[in-house]
Amino acid sequence: MATRYFGQPIKRNEDPRLLRGRGLYVDDVQLPGMLHMALVRSPYARARIRRIDTSKALAAPGVVAVITHADLPANLQGPLPPLIPHPTLKHHKTQFALAPGQVRHAGEAVAAVVAESRYAAEDAAELVEVEYEPLPAVVDMEKALEPGSPLVHEDIGTNVAAHYTQVVGDVEKAFAEADLVFEEVFRPDRGQAQPMETRGVVAVYDRNLETLTIWDSTQAPIRIRSGLAELYGMRANQVRVIAPNVGGGFGPKIMMFYPEEVLVPWLAMKLGRPVKYIEDRREHFFATNQERDQIHRVQVAVRKDGTILGIKDVFLYDTGAYIPYGLIIPIVASCTLPGPYKIPNYHAEFKAVFTNKTICSPYRGAGRPHGVFVMERIINRIAEELGIDRVEVRRRNLIQPDEFPYDVGLIYQDNAPLRYDSGNYPGLLDKLLKLIEYDQWPARKEQYRKEGRYVGLGLALYVEGTGVGPYEGARVHVEPSGKVWVATGVGTQGQSHQTTFAQIVAEELGVRVEDVEVVTGDTGAFHWGTGTFASRAAVVAGNAVALAARDVKAKALEVAANLLEASVEDLELADGQVRVKGAPQRAVSLGQVAVAANPLRGTIPPGQEPGLEAARYFNPPQSAFSAGGHAAIIEVDPATGMIKILKYAVVHDCGRLINPMVVEGQIHGGVAQGIGGSFYERLVFDENGQLLTTTFMDFLIPTAMEVPDIAIDHQETPSPLNPLGVKGAGEAGVIPVPALFVDAIEDAFSGYGLRFREVPLDPNRLRQALAEAGVPGAGSTAA
Amino acid sequence: MQIQGSVTFDAPPERVWELFNDPEALRRATPGCERLDKVGEDRYEAVMSVGVAAIKGTYKGTIEIRDKEPPHRYRLAIEGSGSPGFVNIDASMEFVPAGGGTQVNYSWDVQVGGPVAGVGQRVLGGVGRWLIGEFFKKMQAELRADAS
Incomplete structure (x- = not known):
């Protein structure tokens, strides 16, 4: 053998x-004669640019060039190319290499300074005088829809980029026939990936070979190559893009083009010298794409045995100032909501809304955590309303192993039918309950309560579309x-x-x-x-x-x-x-x-x-659907609002495993990011569109201290759609975390009527909610 | 960000009003103020150097005195910007007689943007209150120096 x-x-x-x-990361690339670029960024979320004076910056020592929108060639002056069109995306507004007379989010690039060193470039960037005429900013996506709201893009007369509805079955009939109908509003807030390596680009043009070589910390080197060749009017084989070792992608680095990716190679060609740009951490907070804020208004129709008859989910998706990446996130959110459950009648409707904030594009999960959060919150509400155990409600609605391929009835992000290729969801649930010892939980919980400790168990199931x-x-x-x-x-x-x-x-x-x-x-x-x-x-x-x-x-x-x-x-x-x-x-x-x-x-x-x-x-005919379940036992200190994860369990099915250790690594990283997005990380904007959290003092990312040991079990239902029978595993770890996190905290305080509809929670919010609910000891420490 | 408070001055409103319209006194009392040049009626250009958390830098801008009702009240419109970002302030100042002296009631609406907002927001309120407190302390000293 x-x-x-x-x-x-x-x-x-x-x-x-x-x-x-x-390893070779972009900043490790050192070339003789290399110049460095720094950007002048708008401090305003929305403003007209009245005047830019670059003379002082140009006169500064070491400065080679200072570029504004007016200095760009015509092919770089217009909006940068859109990425993924959709028939309902009426206003596919995209970002600019440098702002053309108006800025639409704080941090938007206004001018580029190139100098012999990054120090010289940064110092000179401070000397660029920009006169702004500040305008009222659109920050809140609900207010953005009110008549008379300022407009992010005045020419289109609306802040709505797209309005898309998908319907399965007969939703009205489902609601007419239901024993129980309720409505909820859920608000996942804004967050951001924080890769260890920020974005970076180095470019060099070889006049002898007439070739442009670019090192770029991108997730899509080929698309960058093709796009840049087209933009610069070159043959594809004159442009070589290398994404060397990249210190974390998580989605935002699939975006194209970031302004720097267009500016650096152009400057290298124009100046005849290599040019480098490395994003600093503070820039990353507002210049690299963000994600996650949506507002879901969801109505649910249920039979008294807990069977879900219909769901009507109408939500808003905040895309920020531009929408280059199209509608992938809200489509994925809609399509992930049903998860492993049979939802025969489903109305999924969303509006993508412009605001004067940083652009949103997929961040690990890309709408999936939202869909799962809404669905799993719904299940818990059903359990509560009908007095049925939350696991039993899940079980009663699960798609059965003999029902594959299972057609959800929607069109997925790849424009192919949302059809689950294979799976065994009851099998996953059973493994998960075993791993978290669910049958022993009621007794343990009682014991904890006797000891005066608030400990809860949360769980969540999900299906993940992969391999598009x-x-x-x-x-x-x-x-x-x-x-x-x-x-x-x-x-x-x-x-x-x-x-x-x-x-x-x-x-x-x-x-x-x-x-x-x-x-x-x-x-x-x-x-x-x-x-x-x-x-x-x-x-x-x-x-x-x-x-x-x-x-x-x-x-x-x-x-x-x-x-x-x-x-x-x-x-x-x-x-x-x-x-x-x-x-x-x-x-x-x-x-x-x-x-x-x-x-x-x-x-x-x-x-x-x-x-x-x-x-x-x-060329896969459609997506392959992974699935899984996470469960956690979380203890809360009501006096401080801090939490401790006592146990974390994951059951994961991504078809045939190529390397279980690698899959487990993916899960660990995803869970860590999920914990961050559930409890520690939030981007806070003020009413003028200023991002207030641009350091790790305020945007807390989980460290080894906050990430628990994770027990993992695998299930393998091979995909029939590809020769290897594999499915994707990259996002699985993060998807269900917000849902199970709030479930565990609600369980810890069962009897107090707590119901969480927002993530991330944070110690302050949690402590305040506990105090308001009358939990003994909550808020007893000085504020 | 709203910063409100009141300070008492040991002089009648007419005198305090005069003090609060004296560019030299205002320049000396404003923390980090390097220049304050009159460029028109009730209009000044200023250069201020201030540090908030790790963000230190120089702001250039204009100060305008508006809605004057001597000796009762006026508004200050301050716009400054520089490498640390920008600061826009709309401040109302009220001079109320209080037993021979004057109580100055102030309400400052401060809008901050750019790096100073993103990095310094945690300490911004405290720094703002401290700066304003320093300003009034020095104005009180100006009054005393003038009286002596």
Whole structure:
């Protein structure tokens, strides 16, 4: 039996390099003669620019250029290209490289200063005099819809970018037939990803080769390459974009274009010298995209046995000042809401609303935490109203294992039907209850209460659409040394592609995982692709890698059959060799096969391509649907409002596991970000659109102290939609956390009538809510 | 951000009014004020250097005295901006006779933006109150110096 690589918790190929500090991040790129860019950013959320005087900045020592909108060439003056159109997105307003006479959010780039050092650039940026005429800002999305509200984009006469409704079944009839009808309003607030590495771009133009090389901390190097080539009027093969090691993506780095991504390469070409821009942490808070604020008004129709008959969810989505990324987040929120439950009648309606705030685009979860929060809150309310256990209500509404493929009836973000490919939701729930010891909970809770401790159990289930198309590709190439080189178009920001893709190849070709080198995120290595987002890389690129590896295997067998004078059926690939089954001494190394496939002289069979190499693409017909359940036991100190997570359990199903350790790592990171978004992290804007939380003193991110040990169990229901049977796992960890978090806190104080409709909670909010509910000891410390 | 309060001065409203319209006294009393130049009737240009939390820097701007009702009240419209961001203040100042002296009631509506808002908001209220407190203390000292 050959060694198995697929499915094994193999240690990461990338770690020896990263742990020795040999990684290459954008700021590590040092080029001779390199200049540095700093940006002048608007302090106002909404203002007209009356005048910009750059003369003092230009005269400052070390300054090479100061650029305003008026200095840009025509192709960079207009709105930057829109990303994802939608028929209902009537006003696809996009951001500018530099603000053209008006700013629409605080932090919008107004001028660029290029100097010999970042110090000189920053100092000179302070000398750029901008005269603003401040205008009233649109900050609150409900107020943005009121008649007479100031307009973010005056030319369109409205703050509504899009209004989209999807309906399944007959919602009115469901409400007419219901035993119980209720309404709730839920408000997930604004947050933001905080990758360790902020955004960065370095560009250099080579006049001899007429090529532009860009290092960019993006999640979508190929799209950046194609977009920039188009924008600058160059051939795609004149532009090479490299996303080297990227210190965390989490969604915002899939956005294109950030102004810096357009400005830096253009400045490098214009000035004839390399240019670097590295975003600082404070800039990241308002210049990198944000997410999460929505307001859901949801009506629910239920039968008295707890069966959900219908849901009508009407919500607002705050897109910020522009909407380059389109409607992905609200569509995903709508489509994630039903989750593992049968909702026969469902009205999903939203408006995307412009406000004078930083742009929103997907952040890990991308609408999924919102949908799950609404749905799981609804379930708890049903349980409370009908006096049925919350787990039982869930169980009664679950889609059953024999109902797949299950058609939810909506159109998903990939414009394909929202049809669950496979799953076993009751199985997930059972595993979760076992892991959290749900049957023992009532007794334990009573014991805690006797001890005067407030401890609650929360749980939440979810279904995650993953692996969206349109396609990815990969090339697998065997070197004469026998080592395998793999290139794919997706970028990597910590997902362990260098390991998981290597495992896929190792499994097919019978080579060691460490002998497979995987290159991602370099358009010079593979130049077709889409990007790393929506939990898609393992599904889409992973299957392309598998298909290419299988082609290489077939070719290796064919070439080796000739060398070994054996028939293909009698051969196998193992231990880096092609050998005769049952007679392992009759073998050739894979390297020898590679040489024979590309001979110096002699012949190769007609129709056979040279080299032991293949490139293949995978185009999934629709998304693959992962699922899972999280549960936590949380203790609250009513005097301080602080919490402690006593136990955290995850049951996760992403189809066949390539590397369980890597999946668990994804879950751990997601749970950490989920905890942040549930309790610690909130972006606070004042009534003028000023972001008040631009340091880690105010925007608290969870540290190792706040992230508990996590017990994980897996379930594997393979996807029938791809050769490997895999589903995505990138966002799973974060999705249900806000929902179960508030569930646990409500449970801890059951009997006090607490009902949370907003996230994130924070110690202050929680303490105040507990005091208002009359919890003994709450608010007893001095304010 | 709203900052309100009142301070007593040991002089009648007419005298206090005069003091609060004296550019030199105002310049000396304003913390960090480097320049205060009269550029028109009741209109001044100012340069102020202030630090809030980690955000230190220089603000340039204008100060306008509006809605004057001597010696009872006026409004101050202050607009300043610089590398730390911007500050817009709409302040009402009321001079009320109080047993031979004057009680100055003030209500400042302060709008702050840019880095100073994002980084310093946690301490902004305290710093604002401290700056205003310093200002009134020094104005009291100006009055005493003048009387001596």
